[in-house]
Amino acid sequence: MDQKRKREINDISTDDSHNIIRKIYRFSFVYSIQKFSLRTEKTGESLTSPTFVTGWKKRSEWCLNETKKLRAFLRFSILNEKEDEENVVDDRKVVYFDKNNGFGIPKFIKKDFLLDKSNGLLVNDKLTILFTGVIAFYKSDNQNNPETPKQVTIPQSKLSLDYGDMFDSPLFTDCIIKIGDTEIKVHKAVLAARSPVFYDTFNTTLEKSQTNIIEIEDFRVEVVREMLKYIYTDEVSNIQNMASEVLVIADKYKLDRLKAISEYSLGNSLTTENVLECLALSDNYSTESLKDCCLEFILENAGWLARTKKWKKFVLAHPLLLERLNCDDSLFFSLPIFLNTSLLTKEISVNQVNTWFFLFLYKSQSFK
Incomplete structure (x- = not known):
């Protein structure tokens, strides 16, 4: 294998006197692009690789945030059919990274040179890029709060x-x-x-x-x-x-x-036995969600409820609640006979009947 590939990247500049190195991670990542000659990206357009993992002692995924300083020493190359490095770009300068910023080589290789089969850089029309680097995390020397140890487990709140x-x-x-x-x-x-x-x-x-x-x-x-x-x-x-x-x-x-x-x-x-009580409760205590649930339940069970005496008495006690019911005729037009009978037996008052008949006439007009 090419000796250049074996070479360690050991240089990290520490000329910033106000910062000290906290940790250093070395890593490499191989990214293969199949059928490279058929790619449709134009010059200046990007192709994003999968997220890769770096690690030290333990594998871990990395991202940057505003609280950490990070520098990296990067190296790009292409692996030929013998897996030797070609077209090595070994950037000797230290690159600063912060959140949402990246780094790359704008003129890494000419496309014509890459597509030329005689150069042996595309193996079965596959481009293989080797990315090697060293990442150094820095901490200001005037920070007194150490990083939280990873082995500490925070108990659940009691x-x-x-x-x-x-x-x-x-x-x-x-x-x-x-x-x-x-x-x-x-x-x-x-x-x-x-x-x-x-x-x-x-x-x-x-x-x-x-x-x-x-x-x-x-x-x-x-x-x-x-x-x-x-x-x-x-x-x-x-x-x-x-x-x-x-x-x-x-x-x-x-x-x-x-x-x-x-x-x-x-x-x-909700059941057919308790829905009317719940509807009255929702009206008395301004619980709109419960009221909507009750009205929807009543509409779904209108045929059964219209035949019950419990429903008819509820309508007389809470006539204005019906204003929000856009239901079928059965819930309204099943009541006139019951009203006349109840009035004769003094189960309801004349005022209750008048209130209901006003609503009944209003609904009757809306059905026409």
Whole structure:
């Protein structure tokens, strides 16, 4: 093999007195281009090689960023049919690299010379380029922070687990949440940091807050406990059976993420039995995503719902919600007989009937 190929590249200039070499990597990369004579690229156009790997002790892929200085000493050549180097360009100067910049040889070889078969540079119409280099990483001598050792493994965060333990422990608590006869000891700082409602409560001068006891009367113990667990850990579990109640308490204490989680749970568990309750809930607590899910579900099951007394009563109680339903006639025109019967039996008021008939006439005109 050509002696020039065996030659080590050892020179890296260090004339910059403000920088010291941190690491040096030597590497080589062989890139073969098949059917070179058929390539359509014109002069000045580029052909990109695959990403190649350099390494020292361990293989690793390299990229540059603004925090590292890098210099390289580069050498280009073409391998002939004997794998000897030809047309060697050994650039003796050190090249600076930074992010998104590259380096190359603009006049590496003439195309006519390369395509001439007598020169033996294209073996079976394949061009093989050998790229050899030395990369040196520099670090300013006034930097005191060493590079993070690669062998250090950073553990997963245990913050939510630790806060969960704090919720389960009475240690250092300074407040009591009282639900009926049940008392749950909590930490004011945690509740105030997570809920603007609790923050305002603890900053008032009311006698209730001065006694460090907060009474919650309109929710079950399980619902309050689930809310407090979320406040401490940012997580929920098994709320499917109480999602509607959790949504309401999340709305009351302005816990937007918990409210969205409850909304998502309800939207994914709709049935013909609960869709009307969920639709009413979405209207009362401004949850548009849940409302859209309910309306879509109603449209898909319009034929069945139109025959139920539950649906007809719901329409009378929430007539304006129907304005967003672009459904078939069955959901509207199945109701007049029910309305007349209900009015006679005093199940509904005249005002309810008038409201519904106004909407009914509006829809009737839209169907024409």
